[in-house]
Amino acid sequence: QQQVKQSPQSLIVQKGGISIINCAYENTAFDYFPWYQQFPGKGPALLIAIRPDVSEKKEGRFTISFNKSAKQFSLHIMDSQPGDSATYFCAAGSSNTGKLIFGQGTTLQVKP
Amino acid sequence: ETGVTQSPTHLIKTRGQQVTLRCSSQSGHNTVSWYQQALGQGPQFIFQYYREEENGRGNFPPRFSGLQFPNYSSELNVNALELDDSALYLCASSLEGGTQETQYFGPGTRLLVL
Numbered sequence: 001q002q003q004v005k006q007s008p009q010s011l012i013v014q015k016g017g018i019s020i021i022n023c024a025y026e027n028t029a030f031d032y033f034p035w036y037q038q039f040p041g042k043g044p045a046l047l048i049a050i051r052p053d054v055s056e057k058k059e060g061r062f063t064i065s066f067n068k069s070a071k072q073f074s075l076h077i078m079d080s081q082p083g084d085s086a087t088y089f090c091a092a093g094s095s096n097t098g099k100l101i102f103g104q105g106t107t108l109q110v111k112p
Numbered sequence: 113e114t115g116v117t118q119s120p121t122h123l124i125k126t127r128g129q130q131v132t133l134r135c136s137s138q139s140g141h142n143t144v145s146w147y148q149q150a151l152g153q154g155p156q157f158i159f160q161y162y163r164e165e166e167n168g169r170g171n172f173p174p175r176f177s178g179l180q181f182p183n184y185s186s187e188l189n190v191n192a193l194e195l196d197d198s199a200l201y202l203c204a205s206s207l208e209g210g211t212q213e214t215q216y217f218g219p220g221t222r223l224l225v226l
Contacts, residue, residue, distance in 0.1 A: 006154075034214070042216035043116070043202050044155065085212055089154050098160030098168035100215065105154050 004092050013110050016045025019077040021106045023090035026071065030092040034062045034065065034100070047088075048075075080110045095098045115219035116205050122223045125193050133188045133221045137205030143167070144186040145215060146178060149200040161186055164207070198225045 005024045013019045023033075031052055036044035050057045050064040050073065057064045063076040077084055091100040102106050117136045125131050137144050147155035157170035161180035175191040184205075190197055200222050201226045204215035 004154075036217075041219070044221045045217065046214055049214070091154075097141070098162065099157035099170055100145075100155075100200075101157070102147075102154030105152070 001091045004090060004101050004103045006090050008106060009104065010107045011109070013108065015080065015082060015110055015112050017028060017080050017110075019080045019084070019110070020074060021088055021090070021108075021110055022072065022074045022110075023103050024070075024072045025092045025101075027092070027094070028071070029094045029096075030101075031081075031095055032093045032100075033064070033066065033073050034091050034093075035062075036089045036090065036091065036102075039106075058063060077108075080108075082110045082112050084108060085110050116203060116216055118201075118203055118218040118221050120221060121219070121221045122224075124226065125155055127195060129193050129225075130189065130191045131193060131202075131203050131223060133190075133223070135186045135188070135203035135205075135218060136167050136214050137184045137186070140187070140224075141205035141207055141216075142184050143206045143208055143213070144180055144184065145204045145206070146186070146188045147204065147217075148172075148197075148201040149202055151199070155202055158188070193225045195225050198223060 034049035035047045038044040062077045064075045090103040094101040127209045145160040146158040149155040159169040164180045179190045180186045200220040202220045204217045206213040206215045
C-alpha cells in the first residue's frame with residue numbers, strides 16, 4: 001500500500017518532443033505528489049508538485065496531470081531539450097507524516 | 113541563503129564498522145529527513161527530525177539512528193555496517209515537519225562498505 005510505481009524505466013526522446021512519465025499509487029492517504037529531477041552526482045531537485053484538489057498544474061515546460069479516481073499522475077515535459085536529460089522521480093506523501101515514498105525513477109535521454 | 117550541505121562526500125568503510133554522516137539544513141529550516149538511495153533506485157525514507165525530535169521512521173533497523181542539534185543540523189549514524197548499506201545517503205531539509213513543505217535535498221554522501 002505504500003508503493004509508488006513509476007514507468008517507463010527509461011525513455012529516449014528527440015529534441016523538441018514531449019516526454020511523458022507515469023506514476024501510480026495505492027495509498028489514498030497521500031495528499032502531496034512532487035516530481036524530482038536528479039543529475040548524476042547530485043541530490044534530487046524539486047521540479048513541480050501537485051495536491052489532489054487540482055487535476056493539472058503547469059510550470060513552464062513541465063506539467064503534472066493528476067487523476068484522483070485512478071490514483072495516477074504523470075509528468076509531461078514539453079519541447080524536451082538535451083539539458084533535460086536526467087533521472088526523474090515521482091513521489092507521494094501525506095501531510096500527517098514526514099516521509100516521501102519515491103518511485104523507481106525514469107532515466108530520460110533527449111537526443112539533439 | 114545557503115543550501116543543504118552534507119559531509120563527507122564519499123566514505124569507504126568495512127563491514128561491522130560504524131559511520132556518522134552529517135547534514136546542515138538550509139537556512140531557516142527546522143526539519144531534516146534522511147533517505148537511502150541504492151544504485152539505480154529511488155530514495156527510501158529512513159527518518160525525519162523536527163525540532164530535535166524524531167518525527168517518523170521508515171522501515172530501517174535500529175542500527176540506523178539519528179540526532180538533530182539545536183541549530184537544526186543533523187547526524188545519521190549507522191552501526192554494524194553491512195555490505196547492503198552501500199548507497200548514497202541524502203538529507204533533505206524543510207521549513208516544518210510533515211510533507212506540506214518542500215523538501216530540499218543535499219548532494220548526498222556516497223558510502224561504500226567493503
